[in-house]
Amino acid sequence: MYKNELKAIKNANLFRKREIYDDDLIDLASNDYLGFSQDEKLFKKAYKRVLNYPTHSPKASMLINGYHQIHKEFEESLSFANQFEQAIVVGSGFLANLALIDTLARRGDLLILDEYYHASGVFASKNSLAKVKFFKHNDPDDLRAILKNSSYKRAIVAVEGVYSMEADILNREIFAVVDEFGALLIVDEAHSSGVIGKNLLGVFDHYSITPTQNHIKMGTLGKAYGSYGAYILASNHVVEFLQNRAKSIIYATAPSVFDIALGLEAFKKIVKKRDILSKKIKNRIKLVNDILDISIDSLILKLEVASSNEALRIKELFLKKGFLIAAIRAPTVKKPILRIILRTNIKREILKKFLKEIKLEI
Numbered sequence: 001m002y003k004n005e006l007k008a009i010k011n012a013n014l015f016r017k018r019e020i021y022d023d024d025l026i027d028l029a030s031n032d033y034l035g036f037s038q039d040e041k042l043f044k045k046a047y048k049r050v051l052n053y054p055t056h057s058p059k060a061s062m063l064i065n066g067y068h069q070i071h072k073e074f075e076e077s078l079s080f081a082n083q084f085e086q087a088i089v090v091g092s093g094f095l096a097n098l099a100l101i102d103t104l105a106r107r108g109d110l111l112i113l114d115e116y117y118h119a120s121g122v123f124a125s126k127n128s129l130a131k132v133k134f135f136k137h138n139d140p141d142d143l144r145a146i147l148k149n150s151s152y153k154r155a156i157v158a159v160e161g162v163y164s165m166e167a168d169i170l171n172r173e174i175f176a177v178v179d180e181f182g183a184l185l186i187v188d189e190a191h192s193s194g195v196i197g198k199n200l201l202g203v204f205d206h207y208s209i210t211p212t213q214n215h216i217k218m219g220t221l222g223k224a225y226g227s228y229g230a231y232i233l234a235s236n237h238v239v240e241f242l243q244n245r246a247k248s249i250i251y252a253t254a255p256s257v258f259d260i261a262l263g264l265e266a267f268k269k270i271v272k273k274r275d276i277l278s279k280k281i282k283n284r285i286k287l288v289n290d291i292l293d294i295s296i297d298s299l300i301l302k303l304e305v306a307s308s309n310e311a312l313r314i315k316e317l318f319l320k321k322g323f324l325i326a327a328i329r330a331p332t333v334k335k336p337i338l339r340i341i342l343r344t345n346i347k348r349e350i351l352k353k354f355l356k357e358i359k360l361e362i
């Protein structure tokens, strides 16, 4: 039924596969920034935490009886540390973006997304009753011009803390523009939480911005936190509104209790080991600068390549050398890139060797 479509995808070198890679490969492809996905101690702590309760699965929506003490504890830890009034756990980052974009942008409102906002948010915006616009990537002037020249009931702006494919940090001026127009700001911190900021909490922390009633932060557990799931931090009334209207919160089983317990343990480790982890992150950023003369803001190294073929060729070449890197192609990105994650649990010497070798290919 879809033979022709598949043929076209294959002909364009854009066919995607699910693959299980050799465990011996040095993994520079996953978003496991802090190496927590291999931290047995965290896993055991989370397991023990769940065992303290008679129920280990969420069983139902959070609005029925799926809300667990572990969900509540995680939410309270997050809202306190991030200085938001309230937190709410969500099944995944995709579902969190669906909840935010679909619920908050209503008829008569204007929703403005960064042109490189994550696909989950863009997907949710397709069905929005609000007017939807995109502003030039990380460009406060373009955002200001749109806000100035449009009419709306409420304006909602959606941005990322660290852009997953562009690998740059949110421009600080965007906070000021949003304030100037009294807009609501959604910050997707999937790739910034655990990686940037004095306390490794993300972009608010990085810029020392105290959250206001107009700020919303979304974070995922599938990346630096080495688990699965997500959370939304916002003012009381926004969280209460989501809890009463967001379909991906109401009509979904509550997030996995074990995964949230694992997220909570990861969060506690980040708080406790902040200085050691920050040092390792800085070290890796410096290594890239020293060897490739490229300045990066987070643990994502983006290398542009000439074509999808070239991206695949380099990926295959490094697989043979024992390194797994990601070749990202359209439609995820406009121009093909190699996306390399400098995970903090990979020894510096190994990263050094890799960076010297990739230098010869780009």
Ligand SMILES: Cc1ncc(COP(=O)(O)O)c(C=O)c1O
Residues within 6 Å of the ligand: 092, 093, 094, 095, 097, 118, 120, 160, 164, 188, 190, 191, 220, 221, 222, 229, 230
């Ligand atoms: C920026 C961003 N937002 C949201 C998501 C979705 O999160 P999740 O994988 O938890 O569904 C991802 C990644 O998958 C992401 O990179």
